[in-house]
Amino acid sequence: MTSKHLEVNGYNPINMKAHVFVSLKKTVLDPQGKTIHSALKKMGYQDIADVRQGKFFEVTLREGLDKTAANAEVERIAREVLTNPVIEEFQYRIQD
């Protein structure tokens, strides 16, 4: 990804965004996804084999934060606040 803004000594004048995706672990039943899947089948969408639902969070970071700090902060929030580690797993992506 190329940066379209000026960056001076690592200072980032534009708010970075991060996307955090939280989904149920593969081994955990997803009744909401199953409901959507059976509704789709009844509506005539026959090409779907399975549906699982998850959550995502668009996190805007404060201006001036560098990418390393952003990574650390977002991972910590995803792990400690947004995800229930017993039944969920997360992925995240920083973009600027």
Next chain:
Amino acid sequence: MTSKHLEVNGYNPINMKAHVFVSLKKTVLDPQGKTIHSALKKMGYQDIADVRQGKFFEVTLREGLDKTAANAEVERIAREVLTNPVIEEFQYRIQD
């Protein structure tokens, strides 16, 4: 993206997956995101400027569906079933 499986005449022996992301339009208030944001601030995470929450769906397509058909099916489902066009917008991505 490179395909790691054999594909004969467009027949895809592996179930493709699609990810559909549904989020509130930028102009629509997101009280749930605001709540998460203020909770994070109270917990000491000071580098966050904003949080918005959305949903995502992992859709597994039936075996043998080609990519063009998959694209059409997933876009139709995202537009007509998973998204409320008044307040939400969607993005999707097919991966195999």
